[in-house]
Amino acid sequence: GAGVSQSPSNKVTEKGKDVELRCDPISGHTALYWYRQSLGQGLEFLIYFQGNSAPDKSGLPSDRFSAERTGGSVSTLTIQRTQQEDSAVYLCASGSSGRGYEQYFGPGTRLTVT
Amino acid sequence: GEDVEQSLFLSVREGDSSVINCTYTDSSSTYLYWYKQEPGAGLQLLTYIFSNMDMKQDQRLTVLLNKKDKHLSLRIADTQTGDSAIYFCAETNAGKSTFGDGTTLTVKP
Numbered sequence: 715g716a717g718v719s720q721s722p723s724n725k726v727t728e729k730g731k732d733v734e735l736r737c738d739p740i741s742g743h744t745a746l747y748w749y750r751q752s753l754g755q756g757l758e759f760l761i762y763f764q765g766n767s768a769p770d771k772s773g774l775p776s777d778r779f780s781a782e783r784t785g786g787s788v789s790t791l792t793i794q795r796t797q798q799e800d801s802a803v804y805l806c807a808s809g810s811s812g813r814g815y816e817q818y819f820g821p822g823t824r825l826t827v828t
Numbered sequence: 829g830e831d832v833e834q835s836l837f838l839s840v841r842e843g844d845s846s847v848i849n850c851t852y853t854d855s856s857s858t859y860l861y862w863y864k865q866e867p868g869a870g871l872q873l874l875t876y877i878f879s880n881m882d883m884k885q886d887q888r889l890t891v892l893l894n895k896k897d898k899h900l901s902l903r904i905a906d907t908q909t910g911d912s913a914i915y916f917c918a919e920t921n922a923g924k925s926t927f928g929d930g931t932t933l934t935v936k937p
Contacts, residue, residue: 756929
């Protein structure tokens with residue numbers, strides 16, 4: 715079946731512009747996660763959606779970052795007024811409660827802020 | 829917050845065994861995972877272990893868990909050049925995971 719997909723795969727934007735990154739999770743997965751991975755670094759947790767519960771936003775680095783998940787499926791991560799330090803690969807993952815929420819990752823969106 | 833620590837680099841010769849180590853702090857972790865990331869790709873789940881297990885074997889992979897010391901290891905037998913990648917340890921509690929910074933495994937022919 716289809717895995718997690720993310721779009722765009724690459725995004726170059728000018729400092730100060732807003733960007734939207736999209737994630738299509740695996741159908742039926744109740745959990746959806748966003749992470750940020752800077753060059754040569756590990757994964758930085760951003761936000762976690764679980765079913766209809768309020769999302770865990772504890773990882774969002776500033777109020778310029780927001781995310782929503784519509785209809786329990788597709789999610790959009792929005793970064794407003796982008797800064798150069800926002801340049802990174804943004805990874806989305808989805809999962810379900812079986813086997814402790816093992817996560818299936820998308821290929822990521824590489825964001826470059828110039 | 830919770831923390832997961834891994835050594836950053838490991839280099840082995842093709843055919844040798846690789847052992848990647850990880851420590852974590854959350855004593856309430858229910859599942860622990862190993863993920864593999866190849867260049868330019870997302871993370872791929874390799875294997876997992878439930879917190880009440882000591883060992884799990886899956887083909888060339890052996891996971892050992894010492895819950896008392898909060899230490900997890902991944903052993904790759906007969907390491908191949910295709911195993912070169914970054915390996916991430918992760919712990920999960922109530923659906924939310926904390927990842928280590930990854931261990932870069934280099935396999936030399």
